[in-house]
Amino acid sequence: MSLSPEQQAEIDELRANPQPTLRVVAPGMEGHLYKARPVLDHGFVRVVDYMGDDAAICQAARVSYGKGTKSVQNDEGLIRYLMRHWHSTPFEMCELKLHVKLPVFVARQWIRHRTANVNEYSARYSILDREFYIPAPEHINAQSVVNNQGRGDVLEGEEAARVLEILKADSARCYDNYQTLIDADGVGLARELARMNLPANIYTQWYWKVDLHNLFHFLRLRADAHAQYEIRVYAEAICEMVSDWVPAAYKAFEDYRMGSVTMSAQMVDCLRRMLKGETVTQENAGMSAREWREFQEVIA
Known part of the structure; x- marks a missing residue:
C-alpha cells in the first residue's frame, strides 16, 4: 500500500485529535475512520466520512410510512422488511465517503455506477506516481472459453513468466516516456497530453x-463471485466496513440480495x-444454452 507522506500525516493528525459531536455515531465505523485498508499491490480504501446508522434507516422509514410500520416489533425486523420489499429511500438516508487508490482500468469499471459523487486525482494538474498494478502469478489467467468477459485457467510456468515480463517492461517504458515528455529539460509537453501515453x-x-x-x-454486483477479481477485492474490503457500520442492514442485504437468486418465469x-x-431438459425448458447453464447453477 502506498499512502503519500502527506496523506499519512493528515490521517495521523485527524486520528490524534478526535472531536466531540452531537450527530449519530456508529461505533463499528468509527474503528475504520481514517484508516487505510490495503488492496492489491499499491491500492487502498479508507473511510473519510459517513452519515447515519441502522437507526437512521428506521427513523426515515417511520416518518415515511407512519402507522404502517407499527406492526414491526423492532428495528432489525423493520430493516429486513424494507430490504425484502425493495423499499430503497430509507437506505438513502445513510451515506459513506471513501478515499480509494485503484488502477485506472478498475476505475473505468467502477465509474459505470453513476449514482455516486466522484472527484478524481487530475493528471492535467499533477504528475502521476510510478505505480502500476502487476497481478500476482495466481491471478494471471487465460481467456475463458465459455464467457467472453471472464477468465479461464491460470497460466503457469513460462507462459505466466512471459506475461509478467511484458507487463512490467511495458509499464516501465511507458512511464519513462511520460517523464521524458513532461520534463522541462526534455520535450516539455503539457501534462494533459503526456498522460495519454500511460497504461491502464x-x-x-x-x-x-x-x-x-x-x-x-454496487456491492451486489462487484462483490459477486463472477465480478472481475481486481474490482471484487475492493468491494470485499468495503463489505467489511459496511457490516461494521450498519450491521442489521448489511445482514438483510446478505440474506435478500447477495445470498438470494433471481429466476425468470421459465426457470420457475x-x-x-x-x-x-x-x-x-434444455430442449423442453424453452431456454437458451446460457440460460439453462445459469439455471443449473442456481439449483445445484
Whole structure:
C-alpha cells in the first residue's frame, strides 16, 4: 500500500485529535475512520466520512410510512422488511465517503455506477506516481472459453513468466516516456497530453461518496463471485466496513440480495415441473444454452 507522506500525516493528525459531536455515531465505523485498508499491490480504501446508522434507516422509514410500520416489533425486523420489499429511500438516508487508490482500468469499471459523487486525482494538474498494478502469478489467467468477459485457467510456468515480463517492461517504458515528455529539460509537453501515453494499469485516486442504497447495488454486483477479481477485492474490503457500520442492514442485504437468486418465469416453471417429478431438459425448458447453464447453477 502506498499512502503519500502527506496523506499519512493528515490521517495521523485527524486520528490524534478526535472531536466531540452531537450527530449519530456508529461505533463499528468509527474503528475504520481514517484508516487505510490495503488492496492489491499499491491500492487502498479508507473511510473519510459517513452519515447515519441502522437507526437512521428506521427513523426515515417511520416518518415515511407512519402507522404502517407499527406492526414491526423492532428495528432489525423493520430493516429486513424494507430490504425484502425493495423499499430503497430509507437506505438513502445513510451515506459513506471513501478515499480509494485503484488502477485506472478498475476505475473505468467502477465509474459505470453513476449514482455516486466522484472527484478524481487530475493528471492535467499533477504528475502521476510510478505505480502500476502487476497481478500476482495466481491471478494471471487465460481467456475463458465459455464467457467472453471472464477468465479461464491460470497460466503457469513460462507462459505466466512471459506475461509478467511484458507487463512490467511495458509499464516501465511507458512511464519513462511520460517523464521524458513532461520534463522541462526534455520535450516539455503539457501534462494533459503526456498522460495519454500511460497504461491502464497505472494507479489513480479518487474520493467517492454514495448513499447506502446505491452502495448496496454496487456491492451486489462487484462483490459477486463472477465480478472481475481486481474490482471484487475492493468491494470485499468495503463489505467489511459496511457490516461494521450498519450491521442489521448489511445482514438483510446478505440474506435478500447477495445470498438470494433471481429466476425468470421459465426457470420457475421448470423448477415446479421438476418438483412434480417431471424430467426437464434444455430442449423442453424453452431456454437458451446460457440460460439453462445459469439455471443449473442456481439449483445445484
